[in-house]
Amino acid sequence: MKHLLKMLDLSKDEIIDILNLADQLKYELAHGMEHKHLAGKTLGMIFQKASTRTRVSFETGIYQLGGYGLFLSSHDLQIGRGEPVEDTARVLSRYLDGIMIRTFDQEEVETLARVGSIPVINGLTDFCHPCQILADLMTVREHKGALEGLKMAYIGDGNNMANSLIVGCLKVGMAVSVACPADYRPDPQVLEFAKGYGDQFLLTEDCLAAAKDADVVFTDVWASMGQEGEAEKRRLAFAGYQVNAELLSAAKPDCMVQHCLPAHRGEEITADVFEAHADEIFDEAENRLHAQKAVMVTLMQD
Ligand code: CP
Ligand code: NVA
Helix, strand or coil: CCCECCHHHCCHHHHHHHHHHHHHHHHHHHCCCCCCCCCCCEEEEEECCCCCHHHHHHHHHHHHCCCEEEEEECCCCHHHHCCCHHHHHHHHHHHCCEEEEECCCHHHHHHHHHHCCCCEEECCCCCCCHHHHHHHHHHHHHHHCCCCCCEEEEECCCCHHHHHHHHHHHHCCCEEEEECCHHHCCCHHHHHHHHCCHHHEEEECCHHHHHCCCCEEEECCCCCCCCHHHHHHHHHHCCCCCECHHHHHHCCCCCEEEECCCCCECCCECHHHHHHCHHHHHHHHHHHHHHHHHHHHHHHCC
């Protein structure tokens, strides 16, 4: 594994290896054990979109590993004034040991990896959010003890989260059902991938059918970053695609709820469901730190 660009690129073994290392790093941190596996290494963190969790967990993570993180806002970089991503890749490869990038176009991340000579980590694009899914899988495994055989239900927009969740969960042996409006389906490439899993995958417009007997219910905002102008139209399109008490009554009684955050209470999730499952949701947010440290060690250690 040279980069983390999208879940489609990872094998099941690579995913499980990262989760195992993440568990180990979490244990080492909790027990005050030294784990400076990336001493002296530098990670550049390019942000073309806002972030709370991704920025803070990467910056803290590289510091805990003995390295240094540079926050690079696209407003300040020449990339924001039109310098080609290819040139940025070649320049940054001369200074840094790794790059994390959050941007719009998946192609930009792929180009950075192709042209540069250092590992690239996708910190979210319009297409996918692999770091989030690794943290989600880690959290589900912590709470449920295993992944294989569980059912994940995703309710809402067929967006970057849905695209990554479908691929990641199917690869580790979970069944996945997705409920979304017909005009907001996941990416065709992802649906093509899911087809290969037969009845392990269900795409429906019926939220209750998707949630039926689920072990985990996942949701995300109706309007993602960059879609602010469509927020009103989307509010209408997604009415009914909400994680609420009625929806959870179709799931297993011990069903977990996951949300990548930030959450919009009263839209994709009700406040009461959010609060009832807050421990699981904030465990998931915490696990961003541990999962991403595992990714950095896997990609950047000598
Ligand atoms: N879930 C997530 O990626 O959060 P941020 O947008 O705050 O980084
Ligand atoms: N789908 C959301 C996820 C945020 C972590 C977005 O892209 O804004």
